[in-house]
Amino acid sequence: MIPVPSHRLLWCVAALVSAAALAGPLPELWPLCVLALAALAATAGADLLLTLRAGALPTVTGDAVARLTKDRPARLALVLFYADGAPSQLRLGLALPAVFASAKPDLLVVLPAGGRRVSIAWECTAGRRGRYAPGPVCLEAPSRLGFWLLRKQQPLAGELRVYPNLFSERRQLAALFLNRGLAGVQLRRTIGRGREFERLREYQPGDSFDEVHWKGTAKRGRPVTKIFQVERTQEIHVVVDASRLSARPVTLDGRTVTTLERQITATLVLLLAAGRQGDRFGLVAHDARVRTFVRAGSGATHYGGCREAIHALEPSETTPDFAELFALLRTRLQRRSLLVFLTDLSDPVLAEQFVKHIPVLSRQHLVLVNQVRAPGTEPLFTRPVADEAAMIERLAGHYQWREAHEIAQRLHPHGVRCALLEHERLAAEMVGQYLRVKGGGLL
Structure with a gap:
């Protein structure tokens, strides 16, 4: 604990010093000023000694792992442990990383007499997903007579995990996530005789x-x-590209986020939809190497494992190695599955590598390749052109669209479907693709 003079002590000292200055022309008042200063010093010293002997400030603990959702208000649970003689009330402050916004700068906590612990909630909102360590906890309590402020700073153990916000995406797919049992289910002819x-x-x-x-x-x-x-339980794997290609910025609701941010959100929504449809789902994240590999499974526990594996993923500065990735997937995935790739093939060299090595997978699996459409990537005469500057900009977008279209044509003979999707509706479009594949019996 560190004692700091309070405003009360400073005001008292200032008042006595001012009185001594005013009594300068009157020597007979100097002894009174000296006695007053001595009495104040003795009282402040006794106040500090009694407060230090009475008891220490509380010890604060938190959850080992606190789970929050991006851009959603949350409450961090804190517990204060104290002994007899502790101050009756104190101020508490929690230093969080810069991506967190707290509702209040500090809290006034009352410690009931005869108790041993007090639970409080610190309200905050996280503005970015990932894993973070909470900052130190700062405590401040007044002394018995209020002449001092006892301050204490202690580290807070634990971890803050911020997950992507899926609420806006799920609103677009509300009908899929409603639990209505079998109401309205119709019989559908099954294509094929089955393989199991x-x-x-x-x-x-x-x-x-x-x-x-x-x-x-x-x-x-x-x-x-x-x-x-007929196989009622099918497997779906989402392959997320976390290389330098995924760092491209996109604008969402007036904010700039990376393409990887949108891919992770869409991936979690798609895995949730696959679980609701009774299928097994897995996850792969890669850059120059495979960073995350989660085998196909089902259930809420498995979905939680996929979310833990991907929620803190950030774009790297490396280039993807599709040859090594495809070889590893070919070895580990023995059962025919739906592979949904989220990547960017705008780099001609990487696109050539992708087209060259994809037959390793497409011979056994059904492969879908989804790219996030860059702004302005569309045919030239889709919309009217206002002026010459707009024509040049639209022409650049047309060339990007044509390159993506040529890549899709080159992948088509291998049985690979390639699509350009809007980042605002990325999750909804991917779920639609999955449902069409499942309804058509293509697996």
Whole structure:
């Protein structure tokens, strides 16, 4: 604890010094001024000693992990532990990282007599996702007579985890996330016979020869046929590019964010939609190497693991290595899956590398490639042109659109679908793609 003179003590000293200055022409009043100053010094010293002997300031603890949502008000739980003789009230301040905005600069906390602990809530709002360490806690309490302020600063252990804000995205997909049971469900003809083995049965006329289980036939001495069932649980993996390509800024609601910010939000919404549809979902994040790999799973716990793995991801300064990425995915993903790539193929060299190596995956998996449309990337005569400057700007956007269109045409023979999506509706468009794939039985 550090004692600091309070305003009361400073005002008293100032008053006595002023009185002594006014009594300068009257020597008979000097002894009274000296006695008054001595009495004030003795009283202030006794006040400080009694306060220090009475007890220390409380100790503050917080949650080991505090979870917040970006741009949503939150309350951080703090607990003050104190002993007998502690001050009856004190001021508490919490230093948070610059991305946090606190509702109040400090709080006035009352410590009940006879108690041992007090719980309080610190209101704040996080303006950026990621992981942060809380700053120190500052405590200030007055002495018994109010001549001193006892101040204490202590570190606060724990971690602040700020997750992307999915509320605005979920409003666009409210119908998908409503839990209405089976109301309104209609039967739909299933395309294909399915690929998952179900059981064996006796051969019946009309069964195809490729459905005969030859080992079972040899063992039983009569024809046996394999019966397959349609896969109701499918796998979807979202592959997020966190390289230098993802640092491109986009404007959302008047604020500038990175492309990776929009990709992470859309990814979490898509994984949530896949979980609601009963499918298994996984996650991959990469730059020059694979930074995160979460195998396909299901359930709220698995979704929480995916969110923990990606919520603090930031763009790197490296260039993606698609050859190494595709080789790793080909090795680890044995079951046919839907692979949704979120990347940027505007770099001709990287686009060439992507087209060259994508057959490693497209032979087994269904691949979708989504790029965030840059501002002005559209055909030249989509909208009227006002002047020559607008024509030049529109011409640059037309060339970007044509390059993206040519890449999509080169990927089409490999069975890869490529799309340019608006960042404002990135999540909704990706969920729409997923539902069309699932409804069409393409997996």
